[in-house]
Amino acid sequence: MRTLVFGASAGIGRALARALAAKGHDLVLVARDLRDLEAEAAHLRLTLGVGVECLVLDATMPERVAEAMARLAPEPPILNLLFAVGMTSPRDTVASAPAEAAALIDANLVSVMAAVATLLPRLREADRGNIVGIGSVAAIRGRNANVAYAAAKRGLESYFESLRHALSATGIRVQLYRLGYVDTQMSFGKKLMLPMASAEQVADRIVRGLGRDVGLAHVPAFWAGVALAVRNMPWAIFRRLEF
Amino acid sequence: MDGGIAVAAELQRPDRYGWFQTAREVRPLIPRGAGMSFAAASFAADTVSIDFTAFDRILDFATATGVVEVEAGIRLGALFDFLAARGRYLPIQPGHPAITVGGCVAADIHGKNPARDGSFIAQVESLKLFHPDHGTVEASEDKERELFRATCGGLGLTGIIVSARLRSKPMPAATLDVTRRRVANAGEAAALLRSSSAERDLVYGWLDLARSGAKFGGGYVMLGDFSARPDRGAAKPLASSRFSSEARARLPLPLLNRWGAWAVNGAYRVKLGISGGGSSLADAQFPRGASEMFYRLFGRAGFHEYQAIVADARYPDYLAFIHEQAKRLDVVLCLGVAKPFAGTSDFLRFAGDGISVAVEVPRGGRSDAFMAELDRFIVAEGGRPNLIKDGRLPREVADATYPEIERFRAFRRAWDKGGRFRSELSLRLAL
Ligand SMILES: Cc1cc2nc3c(=O)[nH]c(=O)nc-3n(C[C@H](O)[C@H](O)[C@H](O)COP(=O)(O)OP(=O)(O)OC[C@H]3O[C@@H](n4cnc5c(N)ncnc54)[C@H](O)[C@@H]3O)c2cc1C
Numbered sequence: 259m260r261t262l263v264f265g266a267s268a269g270i271g272r273a274l275a276r277a278l279a280a281k282g283h284d285l286v287l288v289a290r291d292l293r294d295l296e297a298e299a300a301h302l303r304l305t306l307g308v309g310v311e312c313l314v315l316d317a318t319m320p321e322r323v324a325e326a327m328a329r330l331a332p333e334p335p336i337l338n339l340l341f342a343v344g345m346t347s348p349r350d351t352v353a354s355a356p357a358e359a360a361a362l363i364d365a366n367l368v369s370v371m372a373a374v375a376t377l378l379p380r381l382r383e384a385d386r387g388n389i390v391g392i393g394s395v396a397a398i399r400g401r402n403a404n405v406a407y408a409a410a411k412r413g414l415e416s417y418f419e420s421l422r423h424a425l426s427a428t429g430i431r432v433q434l435y436r437l438g439y440v441d442t443q444m445s446f447g448k449k450l451m452l453p454m455a456s457a458e459q460v461a462d463r464i465v466r467g468l469g470r471d472v473g474l475a476h477v478p479a480f481w482a483g484v485a486l487a488v489r490n491m492p493w494a495i496f497r498r499l500e501f
Numbered sequence: 502m503d504g505g506i507a508v509a510a511e512l513q514r515p516d517r518y519g520w521f522q523t524a525r526e527v528r529p530l531i532p533r534g535a536g537m538s539f540a541a542a543s544f545a546a547d548t549v550s551i552d553f554t555a556f557d558r559i560l561d562f563a564t565a566t567g568v569v570e571v572e573a574g575i576r577l578g579a580l581f582d583f584l585a586a587r588g589r590y591l592p593i594q595p596g597h598p599a600i601t602v603g604g605c606v607a608a609d610i611h612g613k614n615p616a617r618d619g620s621f622i623a624q625v626e627s628l629k630l631f632h633p634d635h636g637t638v639e640a641s642e643d644k645e646r647e648l649f650r651a652t653c654g655g656l657g658l659t660g661i662i663v664s665a666r667l668r669s670k671p672m673p674a675a676t677l678d679v680t681r682r683r684v685a686n687a688g689e690a691a692a693l694l695r696s697s698s699a700e701r702d703l704v705y706g707w708l709d710l711a712r713s714g715a716k717f718g719g720g721y722v723m724l725g726d727f728s729a730r731p732d733r734g735a736a737k738p739l740a741s742s743r744f745s746s747e748a749r750a751r752l753p754l755p756l757l758n759r760w761g762a763w764a765v766n767g768a769y770r771v772k773l774g775i776s777g778g779g780s781s782l783a784d785a786q787f788p789r790g791a792s793e794m795f796y797r798l799f800g801r802a803g804f805h806e807y808q809a810i811v812a813d814a815r816y817p818d819y820l821a822f823i824h825e826q827a828k829r830l831d832v833v834l835c836l837g838v839a840k841p842f843a844g845t846s847d848f849l850r851f852a853g854d855g856i857s858v859a860v861e862v863p864r865g866g867r868s869d870a871f872m873a874e875l876d877r878f879i880v881a882e883g884g885r886p887n888l889i890k891d892g893r894l895p896r897e898v899a900d901a902t903y904p905e906i907e908r909f910r911a912f913r914r915a916w917d918k919g920g921r922f923r924s925e926l927s928l929r930l931a932l
C-alpha cells in the first residue's frame with residue numbers, strides 16, 4: 259500500500275510525508291523540483307526505512323498530471339491521495355491576465371481533480387483508501403487579494419463535497435481541511451492578525467483523521483469561529499477591512 | 502538577538518533548492534543556523550540572514566565507513582539520534598542539541614577533548630558550498646583546499662554551506678563513566694587537564710569562580726571514558742529542547758547579582774554531583790538541566806562569555822589575573838570552564854597549544870572594562886580569544902591574536918569580490 263502526497267517538497271506536504279513515513283507509509287512524493295524531492299526521499303528512506311518514489315510534475319498542467327499519474331506502477335497499490343499542493347501569486351488580483359488566473363485555478367483545483375480522476379479506479383477496486391484535500395480560510399469570503407486562489411479553494415470545497423457524495427457508499431474516506439495560517443513559505447514574513455500553527459501540528463492532525471469521514475474541518479479548530487464571524491460580518495464593515 | 506546586540510535585519514528562510522537559482526537578492530547576505538552563537542555572527546543591519554534550518558535532511562549514510570552526508574541545517578540532536586541508533590556518534594560536538602551542522606562547520610567548534618580530537622574540521626570529509634558568484638562548489642582537504650580550510654571556521658563569510666559529509670565513529674558504549682576529581686588550585690587543574698587529554702574521551706575543568714581566596718581557581722576536573730561495563734540499554738533519543746535564540750532574546754532581566762551567580766553555581770554543582778558516575782553519552786555531549794538554565798541567561802541583558810587559550814604555563818597566572826580584575830572592577834564571575842587544546846591556528850581557526858578558559862560574567866556595569874583587561878592579558882601573553890563567543894571583541898585584539906587573519910581577509914577579497922557576505926561580527930573585525 260502506498261500514499262501519494264502532492265506538494266511534498268515543502269511546508270505542510272513535507273511535514274505530512276514525514277508524519278506518514280513515521281507511521282510506516284511507503285510514499286509517492288510529487289512536486290516540481292527533483293532535487294527537493296530526492297533530498298526528502300533519501301532522508302525518509304534512511305531515517306524511517308520506508309519506500310519512496312519521486313514524481314516531478316507541474317500542477318499548472320493538469321493534462322500532464324493525469325498522464326503521469328496514469329503511468330504510476332500499479333503495485334504496491336496507491337490507496338491514499340493527499341493534496342498539499344498550493345500556489346499563490348502576488349499578482350493575483352481582479353485584473354490579472356487570463357493565463358495567470360488559469361494557472362492558479364489549474365494548480366489549486368484542476369490538477370487535484372485530474373489526479374483523483376486518474377487514480378480513483380484503483381481506490382474503487384480496493385474499495386478503501388483516503389482522499390484528502392487542503393482548503394484555505396481564503397475561501398471563506400472573497401477579498402481584494404488572492405482572487406483566483408480563493409476562487410479555486412472555494413471550488414475545491416465544492417469538489418470535495420461532490421467526492422464525498424459520490425463515494426459515500428464505498429469504503430473510500432474523504433477529508434477536506436480548511437486551514438488557517440500555517441508557518442510555511444506561503445505565509446513567511448507576512449503580517450498576520452491571528453496566530454500561526456506549525457506545519458507539523460497540521461500534518462499530525464491530518465494523519466490522525468485518515469480513515470474518518472470528514473466533511474469539512476477547520477484546522478486549527480478556532481478558525482471555525484473566525485469563519486462564522488467573517489461570513490456573517492455585515493457588508494458595511496467587511497468592505498472596509500483590509501486584509 | 503544574539504550577544505546583546507539588536508539590529509533591524511531581514512530574515513529569509515528558503516526551503517527549496519530552486520532558491521539558489523532564483524535568489525536575486527542584491528543586499529549582502531549571511532547564513533544563519535540555530536542562531537545560538539554568543540556573538541552576532543549570523544546577522545547585521547541591512548543584511549539578509551539566510552535561515553538554513555529548513556535544509557535539515559540526512560542524504561546518505563555509508564554503513565561500512567560511517568560517513569554521513571547531511572544538509573547543513575540539520576540539528577545535532579537529530580543527527581545524534583540517527584547515528585546512535587546505528588551505534589555511531591560524532592566525537593566533536595558543542596554542548597547543545599539545537600545547534601546546526603552549518604554553525605559547527607562555520608565556527609569550527611570544539612568538543613569535549615579538543616587537545617586530542619581537534620575541532621569540527623577533523624570530522625568533515627567534504628562540503629558543498631554555495632556562493633552567488635561561483636554557484637555550488639565542492640571542497641575538501643584534497644579539492645579546493647584553501648576554500649575548505651577557510652570555510653571551516655569562516656563564520657559564514659565564504660558562502661552558504663549546503664551540505665557536509667561527516668565522519669562518524671563507532672560508539673564504544675552508550676554511557677560514559679565520568680569521574681570528578683577535586684583540584685585545589687589552578688596549577689593542579691592545568692596539570693591534570695593536560696595529562697588526561699591523551700586518553701580520555703571527555704576532559705574539562707569546572708572552576709569554582711564564585712569562591713574567593715585560596716579556593717579560587719580550584720574546582721573539579723571531569724574525566725570521562727566510554728563505559729567498559731555492558732550497556733544499560735541503547736542511547737535514548739534526545740527530547741527536543743524548547744531552548745532557542747528567541748527564548749534567549751525574550752528573557753527578562755536575569756540574575757544580575759552575587760546571589761544569582763551563587764544560585765547558578767550551586768545548581769551546577771548539584772548537576773555535577775549527579776553526573777559524576779555513569780552518564781549517557783547524550784547527557785555528556787549535551788548537558789542539560791542546570792547548565793541549560795544557565796545558558797538561558799545569555800541574551801540581551803544576560804552574560805558575556807570570554808573564552809581564550811593561554812599556554813599551560815601561564816594558566817595559573819591568567820586565573821589569578823581574572824580573579825584580581827574581577828575584584829577590582831566588582832564584576833561577578835559566574836561560571837568557568839577549562840579545556841585542554843592543541844594545534845595551530847590557520848585562517849580564523851580557534852586552535853593553539855594551551856588551555857582554554859571560558860568565563861561568564863553578567864553583562865553591564867563594568868563588565869566591558871573587565872573584558873578589555875582580559876584582552877590586554879591575552880594579547881600580551883600570546884593567547885587567543887574565541888571569536889564566536891564574544892560579541893564585543895575589538896578588531897585590534899583579533900589582529901594581534903590570529904596570525905593568519907590577514908590571509909583570511911585576502912582570501913575573502915579574492916573569493917567574495919563583491920562583498921556579498923557580511924555579519925555584524927565581520928564588520929566589527931573588518932574581515
Ligand atoms: C549551550 C551552548 C553550548 C555550546 N557549547 C560549545 C562547545 O562546547 N564548543 C564550541 O566550540 N562552541 C560551543 N557553543 C557555541 C556554538 O557551537 C557556536 O556558536 C555555533 O556556531 C552555533 O551554531 P548555530 O547553528 O546556532 O549557528 P548560528 O549561531 O546561527 O551561526 C553561527 C555562525 O555559523 C554560520 N553559519 C550557520 N549556518 C551556516 C551555513 N549553512 N553555511 C555557512 N555558514 C553558516 C553563521 O553565518 C555564523 O557565522 C555553544 C553554544 C551554546 C548556546
Ligand SMILES: NC(=O)c1ccc[n+]([C@@H]2O[C@H](COP(=O)([O-])OP(=O)(O)OC[C@H]3O[C@@H](n4cnc5c(N)ncnc54)[C@H](OP(=O)(O)O)[C@@H]3O)[C@@H](O)[C@H]2O)c1
Nearest residue numbers: 265266267268269270289290316317343344394439440442
Ligand atoms: N501556509 C498557510 O498559511 C496556508 C493557509 C491555508 C491553506 N494553505 C494550503 O496548504 C497547502 C500547503 O501549502 P504550504 O503552506 O505548505 O505551502 P508551500 O510551503 O509553498 O508548499 C507548497 C507545496 O506545493 C507544491 N507546489 C506549488 N505549486 C506547484 C505546482 N505548480 N506544481 C507542483 N507542485 C506545486 C510545492 O512544491 P514546488 O514549489 O517544489 O513545486 C510545495 O511542495 C496548500 O494547498 C495551501 O493552499 C496554506
